[in-house]
Amino acid sequence: MxxxxxxxxxxxxxxxxxxxxxxxxxxxxxxxxxxxxxxxxxxxxxxxxxxxxxxxxxxxxxxxxxxxxxxxxxxxxxxxxxxxxxxxxxxCIHPEHPHASQFLICRDCGEVRELESRSVDRTLDSALKACGFAADSQVIEVTGRCLRCTERDPS
Amino acid sequence: MxxxxxxxxxxxxxxxxxxxxxxxxxxxxxxxxxxxxxxxxxxxxxxxxxxxxxxxxxxxxxxxxxxxxxxxxxxxxxxxxxxxxxxxxxxCIHPEHPHASQFLICRDCGEVRELESRSVDRTLDSALKACGFAADSQVIEVTGRCLRCTERDPS
DNA sequence: AATTGTTATGTTATCACATAACATAACAAA
DNA sequence: TTTGTTATGTTATGTGATAACATAACAATT
CATH class of the missing domain: 1.10.10.10 (Winged helix-like DNA-binding domain superfamily/Winged helix DNA-binding domain)
Structure with missing residues (x-):
């Protein structure tokens, strides 16, 4: 960009x-x-x-x-x-609608991307429901290398 | 216990x-x-x-x-x-085999449970793969109320 | 047993992150 | 314009983590 x-x-x-x-x-x-x-x-x-x-x-x-x-x-x-x-x-990228936060943090370029995967959301919700846990906030943070950094330097 | x-x-x-x-x-x-x-x-x-x-x-x-x-x-x-x-x-509950950490933290009793949901694991992995993100560590932490605390005081 | 390289510990100081507590100022509604 | 509420100013301190350097313990050799 x-x-x-x-x-x-x-x-x-x-x-x-x-x-x-x-x-x-x-x-x-x-x-x-x-x-x-x-x-x-x-x-x-x-x-x-x-x-x-x-x-x-x-x-x-x-x-x-x-x-x-x-x-x-x-x-x-x-x-x-x-x-x-x-x-x-x-x-936040799109504050207009609330969403469970799921972040991908690139350790090389520092970029943070919001994943917003509905399927991850659903899967986690059903796992929580299955064990009777009433969530009121959740943290999903994945650290690694983003696609761009991997392509730039595949090591 | x-x-x-x-x-x-x-x-x-x-x-x-x-x-x-x-x-x-x-x-x-x-x-x-x-x-x-x-x-x-x-x-x-x-x-x-x-x-x-x-x-x-x-x-x-x-x-x-x-x-x-x-x-x-x-x-x-x-x-x-x-x-x-x-x-x-x-x-850690079972250090003998490594596992991606997924924690349920009860805000009432303070208990921490390891979820270890393979389906959550798989769903997240495939979402990461889909967007080309190479993860090297992940944090999943859900805060809320555990089953026991909800049953003891359903409010 | 002495040497040597490595791993672990002791010690001081300081950095980094966050909030308590209380005073004052700006605002909004009556 | 008073009154209640929300926002800001200010000082101090609480809480979490590490840098940097010195010493000690260990383990593998000769």
Whole structure:
């Protein structure tokens, strides 16, 4: 994807976020929007303190709680995801519909892809049902090499 | 499970660990064994510093690296698992054969169960294959309420 | 038994991630 | 304009993990 296209996607993602929040009657304040923008611009997993460093260039008074509060809001609204195995955060590709999170994390290029496999979802659900476990959240994170990196350097 | 039975299982788990390590030509040193014993005794997710506190009663000089080194070894040998969504560690039920980790974590009683669903495994594998992703590790962690807790208090 | 390479442990300091607690400010509804 | 609520500012600290370097234990030789 060309930089210009990516820029465009980011702008678009922010517009979608604006609309979603407006529709839900919640406030995407400037700080929250800035944090989301940072995550959208990179679209790589970023640690809270990485975000903080970038945020400081726009908001020098920013401190850890500033970032964590924004992240808390964005997570609640499904606009970003948390990657448990990296202690990191990434913006959501399509926040307009909720989905169980399934992530493929490339250890070479750092790209994070959302798998969204309905069949994985269904299979896991039925396994949970079979043993009487009432799930309220699930984490699926696979680390490895993405197709592009494998093709670039098949080793 | 009665305490006596649990005790027995713990002793058994340690013996199995001894044998596995001997067979592999690696050393289950006293420190490593003590950490494993602590995890087996509880068989709940425990943080590294929880383990450290208990370890100190036997080994007062223990410090964070003491625990983390033991955990590193035990993880390598498949004797314990790390729960990414809790930053915690738990002893493995059957270390004798390797398996992709799939955990059910009860938020009420804290029990951790290994799901080991072959169908989930297969479904995920084929989804990964379909998009050309070469996995080298995977995390599946489901948080919710176990059957026992649901039956005890259906709310 | 002495040498030597390797693996394990001891020790200090510090990094990285996250939140508690309390004060102030902005907002929105009456 | 008051009042309740939500958001932000600020300080400090809690929690999880590792870097870096020194020493000790072990195991395989000669």
């Amino acid at each position: 060309k930089p210009s296209t990516c820029q465009k996607n980011c702008q678009n993602a922010l517009r979608v976020a604006d609309q979603l929040c407006q529709g839900r009657g919640v406030r995407l304040t400037p700080q929250r929007r800035q944090v989301l923008e940072i995550l959208c611009d990179h679209h790589k997993p970023m640690g809270a303190y990485d975000i903080l460093d970038l945020l400081k260039s726009e908001l020098p008074a920013a401190k850890p709680p500033t970032v964590y509060r924004a992240l808390e809001f964005l997570l609640e609204q499904g606009l970003v995801h948390r990657l448990e195995s990296l202690n990191a955060y990434v913006s | 009665k305490p006596s039975t649990c005790q027995k299982n713990c002793q058994n788990a340690l013996r199995v660990a001894d044998q596995l390590c001997q067979g592999r030509g690696v050393r289950l040193t006293p420190q490593r064994r003590q950490v494993l014993e602590i995890l087996c005794d509880h068989h709940k997710p425990m943080g590294a510093y929880d383990i450290l506190d208990l370890l100190k009663s036997e080994l007062p000089a223990a410090k964070p690296p003491t625990v983390y080194r033991a955990l590193e070894f035990l993880l390598e040998q498949g004797l314990v698992h790390r729960l990414e969504s809790l930053n915690a560690y738990v002893s």
